[in-house]
Amino acid sequence: xxxxxxxxxxxxxxxxxxxxxxxxxxxxxxxxxxxxxxxxxxxxxxxxxxxxxxxxxxxxxxxxxxxxxxxxxxxxxxxxxxxxxxxxxxxxxxxxxxxxxxxxxxxxxxxxxxxxxxxxxxxxxxxxxxxxxxxxxxxxxxxxxxxxxxxxxxxxxxxxxxxxxxxxxxxxxxxxxxxxxxxxxxxxxxxxxxxxxxxxxxxxxxxxxxxxxxxxxxxxxxxxxxxxxxxxxxxxxxxxxxxxx
Numbered sequence: 001x002x003x004x005x006x007x008x009x010x011x012x013x014x015x016x017x018x019x020x021x022x023x024x025x026x027x028x029x030x031x032x033x034x035x036x037x038x039x040x041x042x043x044x045x046x047x048x049x050x051x052x053x054x055x056x057x058x059x060x061x062x063x064x065x066x067x068x069x070x071x072x073x074x075x076x077x078x079x080x081x082x083x084x085x086x087x088x089x090x091x092x093x094x095x096x097x098x099x100x101x102x103x104x105x106x107x108x109x110x111x112x113x114x115x116x117x118x119x120x121x122x123x124x125x126x127x128x129x130x131x132x133x134x135x136x137x138x139x140x141x142x143x144x145x146x147x148x149x150x151x152x153x154x155x156x157x158x159x160x161x162x163x164x165x166x167x168x169x170x171x172x173x174x175x176x177x178x179x180x181x182x183x184x185x186x187x188x189x190x191x192x193x194x195x196x197x198x199x200x201x202x203x204x205x206x207x208x209x210x211x212x213x214x215x216x217x218x219x220x221x222x223x224x225x226x227x228x229x230x231x232x233x234x235x236x237x238x239x240x241x242x243x244x245x
Contacts, residue, residue: 012103019110025062026114032058033118046186049213055119056211057180060204062111063142068171070104071149101236104146105139112138123211134210140228141203147235148199174198179205183217202227 033055041051116135120126152167177191178198184205187195195201202224209221 012106022111025111029058029062029115029118040181044182047183047217052119052123053183053208053213054181055115055122056208057204059112059115059119059138060141060180060200060207061175062115063108063138063203064145064171064175064200066104066108066111067142067145068149068167069107070100070146071152071167073100100150101143101146105142108139108142120211126211130210130212134207137203137207137210137228140232141199144199144203144228144231144235147232147238151235151238174200179219184219185217199227199231 033051037051037054037058040054044050047053116138120131149167152163152170173194175198177194178200179187179195180200184192184195184201196219202219205218206221206224206228209215209218209224215221
């Protein structure tokens with residue numbers, strides 16, 4: 001465990017010195033919620049609490065972005081020559097892979113402190129159990145996205161351009177065709193049929209359910225739990241297998 005912690009800290013101390021990018025993400029969240037979210041809440045009249053719905057959606061987007069960032073870091077290390085060096089060390093490869101995923105989780109925790117606090121304050125009337133469950137779901141989603149991007153990062157060993165194109169296209173589809181900003185029942189059928197394949201649909205709706213939103217506008221929580229579990233376990237397992245090979 002000590003070797004994993006050392007690997008995590010080795011990268012984190014560079015990422016957080018200084019932590020300007022985290023502060024900038026907090027500023028962007030404040031602007032998005034205070035201006036765009038407030039405007040959209042006036043336009044979306046079908047929901048009385050759309051600002052809360054939007055705030056949770058943006059937190060989900062932050063979670064997805066950190067997962068994507070973890071994969072990009074892995075690719076950058078490969079092209080900078082740092083990854084081959086780490087692979088040559090007397091450290092099991094599964095520990096190296098786990099340290100990358102846990103680093104993403106730690107960065108996610110730092111990044112979500114302010115946005116999640118603001119979001120929970122807007123919603124109000126929450127229990128400790130609901131908040132804890134929602135936070136656990138966010139991290140489970142984050143690990144799933146990290147695993148997906150880390151598994152895809154092995155494409156970069158053959159072509160970084162192909163990797164970038166695939167990840168950009170996939171990120172656009174996963175975010176745009178999901179329930180991050182709109183309930184599934186309000187989406188046109190052509191969009192809804194695609195949105196059911198996005199992991200963000202299940203992650204965002206499960207978090208909303210735990211925070212007290214109307215279950216009738218959300219996907220089945222049992223399916224959401226199954227999808228998120230399959231995503232996290234499947235992608236992290238695949239990436240670990242590829243790294244070992």
